[in-house]
Amino acid sequence: MGMLSVYFRPNFVGLLKFLNSFNWFIVFFSLINLSVCIYEDQIGKFDWRQTYVGRIKFSQFDTVSTARKIIVATEENVLAALNLKTGQVVWRHVFESASTGNIHLLHVSEKVVTVSGANPYLVRGWDSTTGVLLWEWSLTLQNNAQAEFSEWWVQKDMLVHMIPVFSSHIEVTTYYLMTGQNRGATSKLPAIWIHDGCVLSPPYYSCISENADSQMLLSLDVTSNAIQLLSTPLSHITNEQESNLRPLDGNSAQPGFIIADKKIILIKNNEFVVASVGLKDQSASVTIVESTDEAIIVQVWSDDVKGFSLVANSLESGKEISEVGSTNKSLKIPEPEIASAVCSRVARDAQACRLLLVAADDAMHLMQQEGRILWTREEALANVVAVEFVDLPVSDLDAAIESEFDQKEGSVWAAFSRRLQTQFQQLQALLHSLTSPASTAREPQPLVRDYFNLHKILVLVTDVGKVMFTICFTSIL
DSSP states (O other), rough: HHHHHHHEEEOHHHHHHHHHHHHHHHHHHHSSOOOOOOOOOTTTSSSSSOOOOOOOEEEEEOOSSSSSSEEEEEETSSSEEEEEETTTTEEEEEOOOGGGGEEEEEESSEEEEEEESSEEEEEEEEETTOOOEEEEEEEEOOOOHHHHHEEEEETTTTEEEEETTTTTTEEEEEETTTTTTTTTSSEEEEEETOOOOOEEEEEEEEOOOOOOSOEEEEEEETTOOOOEEEEEEGGGGGOSSSEEEESSSOOOOOOOOTTTTEEEEEEEETEEEOOOOOOOOOOOOOEEEEEEESSSEEEEEEEEETEEEEEETTTHHHOOTTTOOOOEOOOOOSSEEEEEEEEEEEEOOOOEEEEEEOOOEEEEEOGGGOOOOEEEEEGGGEEEEEEEEEEEOOOOOHHHHHHHHHHOOOOOHHHHHHHHHHHHHHHHHHHHHHOOOHHHHHHHHOOOOOOSSEEEEEEEEETSSSSEEEEEOOOOO
């Protein structure tokens, strides 16, 4: 017995040496252990980022270059090119803030031309494919008091600038588009009948005279060498006592306007012509599109009864083009407005049209035949006024575990029973995921809180009063 006790006597010195070497072993492996953290070059980087342009102010289809695009200028002082098939931003330029970068003109041909600013104005030319600035020149107006009423358009590679001086005259100046050289002296056309209710449909400036006894519909071609004033009694066109003029939308292919929210008036051969098709709805947005062999009147509107409506008619015959028009009660586009449109004949008797629509909620929709939406851009997100992060709910299993520990009252057997039920539910969930992985992959996964509570719901309120929800996925790597 004595020999055994000597044999099994603990060696405390050896044990201390072993523990000391084991500690150094732990320290060594802790130094080479992998860590999960943010790298230095990831500090300040975006987890995700969305790019917007804002509410559409001007737009035109780029039908010249090989890559089909839509060139847009917005109320947020942004000039951008959007892919015609996907709506994604091809290139984008953010102009100066406030009135300095306010865009007054967008013209798309072989080059993109913009006029922006507030006296002085900047006239710029851009490459439509790359968005590269090609040329730029400035223009300062002498009549600064009336500069805010300026009107701009491009006619035969010349930039036309018009200033109406109400109850007096119209000042018109023409510049060479690329150089800014003045073509000649400023023309002053007498027009004591103009007022703030007039509309421009280049090159015609139209008004209703303010004489209550005998109102006249007047229009003047401001670019003609000889003054040609078109006039007709208003009673010959409409019986409305109080009439107003509204310009056509969407870069109309023919000069004209809408009178009294009922009739479409065109200007042809220096005469007023009432279109064979009337306004389908008082709130309808109307434009005239030149197709391959005919002009088409396109109208869009929304109401509570029929929902969204799209109607297209031949300008000459007034015949409805059924393959373009549609009515969709489920399609919600509040107060749609035609920003731009293009039509072409794809078959012997079939027209194909594409319309870029802007809604009251700042959303942008590209519409195809029969009212089919190709893509939508939620441009209301360009003006977000409030943001809140909302936690996702816990899963059913996690909620069962939390409720198990919340119930402090009851016996030990009740707690044991709840624990068995919770573990049985976990076992069921595990077996279900193992036995049917294919079906669960196709089924939509419920929105539940992740382990680190990084995934959240992002609630945004925009300037137009639109509330939007999105799932925010944040990564720690």
